Amino acid sequence: MARRVTISDVAKLAGVSHQTVSRVINNKAEVSPETREKVLAIIERTGYRPSGLARGLATSRTATIGMVVPDISNPFFSDLAKGIENTAHDRGYSVFLCNTNENPQRELDALYSLEQKQVDGVILGGLRQQGPELLKALEHFSAVVLVNRIIENHPFPAVMNNDRRGAKEAVQHLIQLGRARIGMLLGPDFSYSGVCRQLGYADALSQARLSFEESWQVHCPPTVPGGADAATQLLAQHPRLDALFCYNDLVAVGAIQACKALGRRVPDDVAIIGFDDIYLASLVTPSLSTCRIPRSEMGEQAISLLLKQIDGEQLPAPVISMTPELILRESAPAID
Amino acid sequence: MARRVTISDVAKLAGVSHQTVSRVINNKAEVSPETREKVLAIIERTGYRPSGLARGLATSRTATIGMVVPDISNPFFSDLAKGIENTAHDRGYSVFLCNTNENPQRELDALYSLEQKQVDGVILGGLRQQGPELLKALEHFSAVVLVNRIIENHPFPAVMNNDRRGAKEAVQHLIQLGRARIGMLLGPDFSYSGVCRQLGYADALSQARLSFEESWQVHCPPTVPGGADAATQLLAQHPRLDALFCYNDLVAVGAIQACKALGRRVPDDVAIIGFDDIYLASLVTPSLSTCRIPRSEMGEQAISLLLKQIDGEQLPAPVISMTPELILRESAPAID
């Protein structure tokens, strides 16, 4: 790899000052057509590409954003990431991917490192971090968008899914199916959306005047094995549960596996509803009823909000709320 | 957001030169313990974090790498990405995610933009680009690792899966199951691994002296709908096909769907084998036989190779080859 071609190299070859080259690459008006031509020809010939570092240092804008997610291999976040990256690319931005493995400390690490990289903004998906360090870390960014998470008393722009409402509708459907002993697999301890979904679950039960117990709810990692283990344990302790509402689809698929292993039929013995509507949901057997979240669209909304902040525009709404849609499949069928 | 704290701010507060601060943050030896203490205290107090841009400009190292993938929502690539990001994080590197949507032009765009960002190296997963522009673009990077792709006559370090061998074994298994009319869903036109898998398919058939025809093979997008459409079309034209070997698991799941829709039983009427062993494979019904690729491990190997190049170390082997493992499930069961 040869030495980088710099703006001065181009200037020298074109017989102009480096400032003129700068004007050309930044499409400033005040350059004569002939000069512009000449410079562009040299740029073309030499394959010159301006240094993002130098530009960033001079302008304190890097055309770079950070995206922090708990698990990129979770389809929810990879779809979100795809929406974000596509829109970012269209708008000339590059995206740092930070995968935190569900580890709150690594969320902070990610933010520190993004600060060093001087990104123009960050999008935080499914934050687990709770502590005051989070707010401290976020202060160093001029643009922040949260996805599926709100921080109390701190009005960060956010793209939210109406988890509570979606969860309530899902559980109401289970009730309509005649289930009266509905457990819940809660997902990770510190998931904000987990809390919202739990609230929706409680809403539906209390509105229907159904009893429910603390012990019918159990936390678990948001993965298939996490759901399988938790469901196995829950069904062992409470064999009479006749439905499970699950934090997300991965957990729900785990629950289906657990039921199969325990010889409980789905949905006859245990009806199951998940959350997200990842691709997998329609492909498992029995196919999974779930609340659909428009993930790519959320990603696109998130980056739009972020770029508006970066460009100093007024935000139309600080919080954009998406409405989930109940998708009924075999694991908790429609009532006909 | 307040103005960034700079090295000079710290220096002033500590009553030393900025150079001394630089020595402290870079852990250079020649600083007296007291000075170091004093400086570290100020850094702690002010929340100073060195500018990556300025550092990069001064050292021409950015502690940043680029990762280019055709589709981050494809589980193969999101697992790969996870392996890469985790190892990169451990080693102090940040990762740019470039999603190209299976579009060769966007691969070039990604490389141009990564060059501007002055990444220390790039990992290219599942390249679709064929043209000479690719080589031209790659010349600008001092470290490059390919995943599942080789460029003829250009010995870039690579992490390969032995696709040809895996495909051959898969098709041999179909033959052992008594299938004699085996079609193939080839995946995208320009996929290198697609070509390798096709070769393995041909190897197995010719070794068994089975006939096969061009028209039994059809290209398709590497997705579930892509596979479903292609399988539907193929089975319409060649209703007597009794097995399908598929470019990847997503395509294979599409093929299973197509068979269901057409009323063809899997595996009785049509046996199906995929490739990758994504999580989904074990969860669909019938569960999918496939060739397992160790994806996260490939990601880790890829970044190790890359960091070795960046650090100027000798590479133990320029091409690391992983061995796929045939996983037999219901769609093409084991013979007992």
Add this chain to the structure above:
DNA sequence: CTGTTAGCGCTTTCAA
């Protein structure tokens, strides 16, 4: 329309 100068925040080199 074009060039000159200064400076972004850091590291490297050299001198003290």
Add this chain to the structure above:
DNA sequence: TTGAAAGCGCTAACAG
């Protein structure tokens, strides 16, 4: 052990 000076490659501000 510490500091001063120069420079990384670019843009901003000014002058011509």
